[in-house]
Amino acid sequence: MAKIVLLENIHPSAVEVFSAAGFTDITTHASALPADALRDALQGATAVGIRSRTHLDARILEGLPDLRVIGCFCIGTNQVDLATAMEQGVPVFNAPFSNTRSVAELVLAEAILLLRRIPEKNLRVHQGHWDKSATGAYEARGKTLGIIGYGNIGSQVGILAEALGMRVIFHDVEAKLPLGNAKAYPDLSALLAESDVVTLHVPGGRSTQNIINEATLSQMKRGAILINASRGTVVDIDALRAALDAGLLRGAALDVFPVEPKSVDEPLKSPLIGLPNVILTPHIGGSTVESQENIGKEVAAKLARFLSNGTTKGAVNFPELPHQELSGTARIVHVHRNEPGALATLNAVFAERKINIVSQLLQTKGPIGYVLTDIGNPADPALMDALCKLPITVRCDLL
Numbered sequence: 001m002a003k004i005v006l007l008e009n010i011h012p013s014a015v016e017v018f019s020a021a022g023f024t025d026i027t028t029h030a031s032a033l034p035a036d037a038l039r040d041a042l043q044g045a046t047a048v049g050i051r052s053r054t055h056l057d058a059r060i061l062e063g064l065p066d067l068r069v070i071g072c073f074c075i076g077t078n079q080v081d082l083a084t085a086m087e088q089g090v091p092v093f094n095a096p097f098s099n100t101r102s103v104a105e106l107v108l109a110e111a112i113l114l115l116r117r118i119p120e121k122n123l124r125v126h127q128g129h130w131d132k133s134a135t136g137a138y139e140a141r142g143k144t145l146g147i148i149g150y151g152n153i154g155s156q157v158g159i160l161a162e163a164l165g166m167r168v169i170f171h172d173v174e175a176k177l178p179l180g181n182a183k184a185y186p187d188l189s190a191l192l193a194e195s196d197v198v199t200l201h202v203p204g205g206r207s208t209q210n211i212i213n214e215a216t217l218s219q220m221k222r223g224a225i226l227i228n229a230s231r232g233t234v235v236d237i238d239a240l241r242a243a244l245d246a247g248l249l250r251g252a253a254l255d256v257f258p259v260e261p262k263s264v265d266e267p268l269k270s271p272l273i274g275l276p277n278v279i280l281t282p283h284i285g286g287s288t289v290e291s292q293e294n295i296g297k298e299v300a301a302k303l304a305r306f307l308s309n310g311t312t313k314g315a316v317n318f319p320e321l322p323h324q325e326l327s328g329t330a331r332i333v334h335v336h337r338n339e340p341g342a343l344a345t346l347n348a349v350f351a352e353r354k355i356n357i358v359s360q361l362l363q364t365k366g367p368i369g370y371v372l373t374d375i376g377n378p379a380d381p382a383l384m385d386a387l388c389k390l391p392i393t394v395r396c397d398l399l
């Protein structure tokens with residue numbers, strides 16, 4: 001029976017999913033553990049669930065021979081040595097979509113608040129002023145929203161914005177199917193020139209570094225609003241500050257920063273601190289109770305499917321095989337070094353024992369190959385032993 005260890009206070013929805021799938025040996029820990037305690041806690045674990053604070057580096061992974069699968073109950077997977085996990089035949093899963101809607105809602109809320117100048121008005125009321133003027137306060141209806149990066153989050157923002165009566169245009173480096181009445185703008189400067197609100201939903205990395213800079217800010221419509229809840233490296237913050245000071249932009253909302261504080265009590269250092277027309281949030285775009293619950297469900301379901309069926313669809317470091325019901329009497333999971341003739345070597349073992357293969361799926365990725373074989377005969381220990389002892393074998397299990 002699989003032994004599952006969950007760290008870092010993963011939402012109880014994960015335990016519910018595991019239990020419903022028949023996995024009952026589950027240990028939960030409320031926080032991340034220091035290295036020694038972590039090693040002890042993971043001994044004998046078949047499946048491990050972590051969030052962003054637990055680092056599964058090569059040394060930890062190499063000390064876990066029973067480990068079959070890792071679940072990152074979050075979006076990022078940098079905290080796991082993915083290459084080592086792969087070489088050990090351990091797929092890693094995450095939850096890339098569970099907080100999409102949470103980010104989209106925050107972006108829309110910020111667009112409305114900034115269009116109405118609420119951050120400034122809120123501050124003024126707290127300071128004892130009662131300025132009821134409508135000057136500079138606009139409805140979202142009829143305004144143009146420019147989305148840069150029309151992926152999971154960008155496209156959801158577009159759908160919500162249309163429900164408010166906004167006109168939605170987007171720019172993406174890839175051809176994307178426009179949802180609703182959204183319109184693709186291959187030319188970024190045309191999008192910037194027409195948008196009342198510009199929102200960024202691109203990945204990080206060199207190709208998107210400072211795509212909002214002095215030059216692109218100067219192409220924006222005068223009095224527009226900029227929102228960034230994607231990655232901190234996408235906006236040149238000094239250039240943004242200058243554009244706000246010059247009155248080129250009406251306001252901005254930022255959830256992500258080039259350098260972010262590492263702990264609760266560390267203050268953010270940014271040239272934008274203190275500006276009344278700028279909303280600053282501590283990278284919480286995706287942090288809602290619902291998203292945590294969704295993450296618990298989504299990742300636990302992926303781990304349960306892998307443990308029950310060998311399905312690796314959605315794994316971030318592994319050959320992906322889709323879900324398929326068992327079509328024989330037993331399913332054998334085989335991870336091998338990706339070498340010419342590997343499948344022939346494997347199948348020779350079945351042939352020698354006169355075992356009929358009912359169904360077989362193979363996929364390779366980098367240094368490893370992954371095969372699910374459904375056989376018509378019962379799998380005896382001698383067969384498993386022979387498969388495990390093949391020189392190409394990384395890992396071999398009977399499900």
Ligand code: NAI
Pocket residue numbers: 075096099103148149150151152153154171172173174201202203204207208211229230231255256283284285286287
């Ligand atoms: P995604 O991968 O689904 O979409 C990204 C889109 O950007 C893709 O369509 C891609 O083709 C496009 N793109 C890439 N380079 C581009 C460029 N130079 N110009 C225009 N388009 C470009 O990603 P998803 O899930 O929508 O996430 C978007 C961003 O949001 C990511 O950076 C992610 O890290 C961030 N994020 C932030 C959260 C928060 O708490 N603030 C929570 C979740 C995600």
